[in-house]
Amino acid sequence: MASSITIPRRLPLLLVKDSVLLPGSSMRIPVKSMKNMNMVKSRLLSRSTLSSTIIGVVPTQRLDEEGEDLSALHSIGTAAVVVQVTGTNWPKPAYTLLVTGLCRFKLQELLQETPFPVATVTQLDKLPEDIGDTIKGDNESAELDALAENFREQAAKLVDMLDISIPVVAKLKKMLESLPSQHLPDICAAIVKASYSEKIQVLDAVDLTERFKKALPLLMRQIEGLRLLQKAKKDRFEIVTRKEGDTRPSKMRRTFRSINTELDDEDDGEGDDSVDLEQKIKAANMPDHAYKAAMKELKRLKKMPQQMPEHALIRNYLELMVELPWSKNSKDALDVLQARKDLDTDHYGLDKLKKRVIEYLAVRQLKNSLKGPILCFVGPPGVGKTSVGKSIAQTLGREFHRIALGGICDQSDIRGHRRTYIGSMPGRIIQGLRLVGVNNPVFLLDEVDKLGKSLHGDPAAALLEVLDPEQNNTFTDHYLNVPFDLSQVLFIATANNMATIPPALLDRMEIIQIPGYTQEEKVTIALRHLLPKQITENGLTQEQIQIPEDTLKVIVAKYTREAGVRTLERRIGGVCRAVAVRVAEHASKAKHEKMDVGADKKQVTNTNLPAALSQDVSTLAHPPEMPIVIDETALEDILGPPAYESEVSQRLGQPGVAVGLAWTPMGGEIMFVEASQMDGEGKVTLTGQLGDVMKESAELAMNWVRSHAKRLGIEKEKKLLEKKDIHIHFPAGAVGKDGPSAGVTIATVLVSLFSKKCVRSDVAMTGEITLRGLVLPVGGIKEKVLAAHRAGIRRIIMPYRNEKDLLEIPNNIRQELTVVLAHTLDDVIQDAFNGEFTLMKEQPATSKL
Numbered sequence: 142m143a144s145s146i147t148i149p150r151r152l153p154l155l156l157v158k159d160s161v162l163l164p165g166s167s168m169r170i171p172v173k174s175m176k177n178m179n180m181v182k183s184r185l186l187s188r189s190t191l192s193s194t195i196i197g198v199v200p201t202q203r204l205d206e207e208g209e210d211l212s213a214l215h216s217i218g219t220a221a222v223v224v225q226v227t228g229t230n231w232p233k234p235a236y237t238l239l240v241t242g243l244c245r246f247k248l249q250e251l252l253q254e255t256p257f258p259v260a261t262v263t264q265l266d267k268l269p270e271d272i273g274d275t276i277k278g279d280n281e282s283a284e285l286d287a288l289a290e291n292f293r294e295q296a297a298k299l300v301d302m303l304d305i306s307i308p309v310v311a312k313l314k315k316m317l318e319s320l321p322s323q324h325l326p327d328i329c330a331a332i333v334k335a336s337y338s339e340k341i342q343v344l345d346a347v348d349l350t351e352r353f354k355k356a357l358p359l360l361m362r363q364i365e366g367l368r369l370l371q372k373a374k375k376d377r378f379e380i381v382t383r384k385e386g387d388t389r390p391s392k393m394r395r396t397f398r399s400i401n402t403e404l405d406d407e408d409d410g411e412g413d414d415s416v417d418l419e420q421k422i423k424a425a426n427m428p429d430h431a432y433k434a435a436m437k438e439l440k441r442l443k444k445m446p447q448q449m450p451e452h453a454l455i456r457n458y459l460e461l462m463v464e465l466p467w468s469k470n471s472k473d474a475l476d477v478l479q480a481r482k483d484l485d486t487d488h489y490g491l492d493k494l495k496k497r498v499i500e501y502l503a504v505r506q507l508k509n510s511l512k513g514p515i516l517c518f519v520g521p522p523g524v525g526k527t528s529v530g531k532s533i534a535q536t537l538g539r540e541f542h543r544i545a546l547g548g549i550c551d552q553s554d555i556r557g558h559r560r561t562y563i564g565s566m567p568g569r570i571i572q573g574l575r576l577v578g579v580n581n582p583v584f585l586l587d588e589v590d591k592l593g594k595s596l597h598g599d600p601a602a603a604l605l606e607v608l609d610p611e612q613n614n615t616f617t618d619h620y621l622n623v624p625f626d627l628s629q630v631l632f633i634a635t636a637n638n639m640a641t642i643p644p645a646l647l648d649r650m651e652i653i654q655i656p657g658y659t660q661e662e663k664v665t666i667a668l669r670h671l672l673p674k675q676i677t678e679n680g681l682t683q684e685q686i687q688i689p690e691d692t693l694k695v696i697v698a699k700y701t702r703e704a705g706v707r708t709l710e711r712r713i714g715g716v717c718r719a720v721a722v723r724v725a726e727h728a729s730k731a732k733h734e735k736m737d738v739g740a741d742k743k744q745v746t747n748t749n750l751p752a753a754l755s756q757d758v759s760t761l762a763h764p765p766e767m768p769i770v771i772d773e774t775a776l777e778d779i780l781g782p783p784a785y786e787s788e789v790s791q792r793l794g795q796p797g798v799a800v801g802l803a804w805t806p807m808g809g810e811i812m813f814v815e816a817s818q819m820d821g822e823g824k825v826t827l828t829g830q831l832g833d834v835m836k837e838s839a840e841l842a843m844n845w846v847r848s849h850a851k852r853l854g855i856e857k858e859k860k861l862l863e864k865k866d867i868h869i870h871f872p873a874g875a876v877g878k879d880g881p882s883a884g885v886t887i888a889t890v891l892v893s894l895f896s897k898k899c900v901r902s903d904v905a906m907t908g909e910i911t912l913r914g915l916v917l918p919v920g921g922i923k924e925k926v927l928a929a930h931r932a933g934i935r936r937i938i939m940p941y942r943n944e945k946d947l948l949e950i951p952n953n954i955r956q957e958l959t960v961v962l963a964h965t966l967d968d969v970i971q972d973a974f975n976g977e978f979t980l981m982k983e984q985p986a987t988s989k990l
């Protein structure tokens with residue numbers, strides 16, 4: 142059959158299971174299988190040309206999830222135009238296509254099967270636009286004429302039996318009147334109730350006479366069925382009407398729906414889906430309030446046509462409801478003894494933290510509940526806060542889920558969006574619960590100190606309810622809109638800086654500080670945990686690489702300067718990777734040599750090996766049993782020259798420089814404070830991004846030095862002070878600094894500058910000062926002392942009232958340090974300059990720890 146308008150020769154195929162699209166009719170097809178999904182994504186969503194919307198809809202009786210099985214494809218399909226694609230991308234892509242059949246085609250050859258099938262096809266009948274000039278030709282036969290006439294009469298009869306007040310019926314009536322006869326059988330077969338095989342027969346009937354013959358009985362059967370049903374309904378309807386008064390239109394509408402669901406093609410497939418959902422809701426074991434809410438939504442879903450955007454929203458909502466672990470939990474394996482063992486095996490050191498965690502778990506074990514304060518681990522990066530959280534989950538036998546809060550500045554991230562918003566989703570807590578699938582996981586709220594705030598509300602406020610054990614059993618996510626009990630969830634929070642945790646949140650948590658590791662602790666952690674982990678991660682074995690403790694010490698001292706162990710782990714990883722290259726190279730070399738044996742007796746040379754590990758080359762050439770040992774030279778070859786050398790004594794060898802100790806969220810740090818003077822008008826310039834408090838400390842120090850110039854023996858300089866500009870600089874100029882604890886250091890630097898005396902080369906200091914020269918206590922002593930020790934400083938001047946903080950410092954470090962406890966600036970100056978200022982009144986209290 143030739144036609145002037147044709148469909149493309151090659152069509153992408155959409156496979157539909159157990160239903161048949163007939164030309165001229167429309168149908169909604171949910172896209173479920175992988176191949177159909179691929180077709181939608183690459184043909185329909187990414188292109189917008191008209192031809193890309195023409196697809197081949199082919200019935201099949203077998204369609205698995207992947208849509209892999211193409212053997213059951215029917216040989217005749219329907220070319221169709223995709224009128225609409227509806228759907229959502231969240232939580233997983235789900236689309237529904239509204240397609241309208243154009244004409245039949247015969248499958249000729251499958252050109253490709255993946256990612257979606259494409260076939261060459263032969264068009265079997267004409268497109269609707271082409272019908273006008275062929276209608277006469279088709280009606281030539283008298284038999285066909287009579288058949289068509291009869292069919293049209295019957296179709297009109299069917300429509301007359303339906304309630305014309307229903308828009309779809311009115312539309313159908315109009316359509317039947319104007320429809321060319323050729324299309325009647327297809328359209329009528331599409332709207333009447335018929336089985337898959339009956340519809341397939343109509344599809345297969347390429348000859349028009351044959352098609353009328355196949356479709357007519359279906360039409361007659363529908364009319365007869367409808368007549369009987371209407372009679373039965375009418376009887377009942379009369380009784381009901383007598384009882385309730387006239388409710389005819391709505392009753393009729395429902396009658397019509399129940400009789401001929403096929404007329405309303407929105408219901409296609411929907412019925413099954415909602416039954417499925419209903420079963421899932423019943424099986425989800427929800428509490429009453431949630432069950433009621435879910436059933437209410439399901440009812441709305443059933444009444445709603447699929448093309449409404451709200452349909453997808455309600456579906457997603459219900460899918461979330463059924464997937465939430467309302468009453469599913471994992472069995473707790475709370476055993477304090479075992480927990481202690483597990484924590485010790487996973488992490489070295491961290492005694493204070495482990496002790497508190499064990500106490501916490503012990504109370505939970507005795508009380509058999511997890512209500513209690515939320516633990517919050519505060520410490521610099523890389524000290525194991527997150528990984529301790531994971532260990533706790535493991536030892537409890539619970540699921541672990543990490544919620545990164547860094548940068549969140551919208552409260553809907555925690556509590557979800559109301560469902561009225563387009564693209565609304567539940568908050569991270571509910572999403573996390575859906576993911577873990579149990580209602581008693583361990584949730585690690587990472588970086589609570591980095592929560593932001595914006596116009597969209599304060600996420601910290603939303604977290605308050607989550608973290609309050611008294612309230613969180615009725616936590617209501619805006620999206621979910623029914624309370625969910627979070628009381629079984631074990632929340633652990635982590636933060637780098639306590640100062641930026643919102644106060645209300647801080648109040649609900651118990652803070653456990655992790656100050657950072659000493660050099661020795663780092664070496665042990667490296668030996669026991671990081672090295673074995675990196676060896677395995679890089680595909681090596683203990684027989685192939687050996688990093689002795691001395692080398693680890695060098696890595697710790699010269700290649701890292703951090704409170705945690707993350708950089709240390711990276712450095713060890715770097716060494717392991719370099720060795721992995723050697724081992725892999727050797728393996729392939731050995732393979733090639735084996736192949737070349739006899740052919741070319743080349744000597745194994747090391748010319749193509751980098752200088753790195755060159756002394757190991759002999760070992761590498763024959764390394765089967767010999768591990769590659771990394772010593773300091775090999776280390777330098779791999780990691781390059783040391784990143785940190787002790788520069789303290791070098792930089793302190795001139796007047797106007799002193800070492801201060803600072804606390805940062807990354808741990809303690811040493812800070813070289815420098816001052817210089819030049820001709821001017823007595824102006825003081827401060828650089829290095831200082832905060833207001835620090836600027837005030839500098840002013841205080843300056844004034845103290847001025848007022849004590851005589852006692853310090855720098856009164857000659859006093860005059861100079863008025864004619865000189867002073868510049869004080871704090872290095873790491875790009876990093877903002879604030880706080881009062883640099884007071885003593887600034888005063889010392891100024892005294893050194895004016896007296897032209899050098900500060901002792903082995904001392905670092907911290908302490909706030911008052912105008913009268915008293916030294917006040919400061920925070921972060923442990924971190925500061927550890928940082929000074931890391932930098933090789935063995936003498937520390939600190940406020941007298943901070944003496945108690947020294948108890949937190951590990952014994953071995955205390956023994957290596959001399960700590961000078963200062964009451965006043967006099968004490969500081971006395972010690973910093975090794976007693977060179979004789980006018981001091983009191984002697985400082987010095988303790989050798």
Ligand SMILES: Nc1ncnc2c1ncn2[C@@H]1O[C@H](COP(=O)(O)OP(=O)(O)OP(=O)(O)O)[C@@H](O)[C@H]1O
Binds near residue numbers: 490491521523710
């Ligand atoms: N005491 C320890 N014993 C063994 N391994 C440790 C120890 N401390 C840290 N680690 C290891 O260091 C790495 C970094 O730790 P983790 O990610 O838990 O740091 P964090 O404190 O959470 O850092 P951040 O604040 O940046 O999130 C992990 O591989 C962890 O196993």
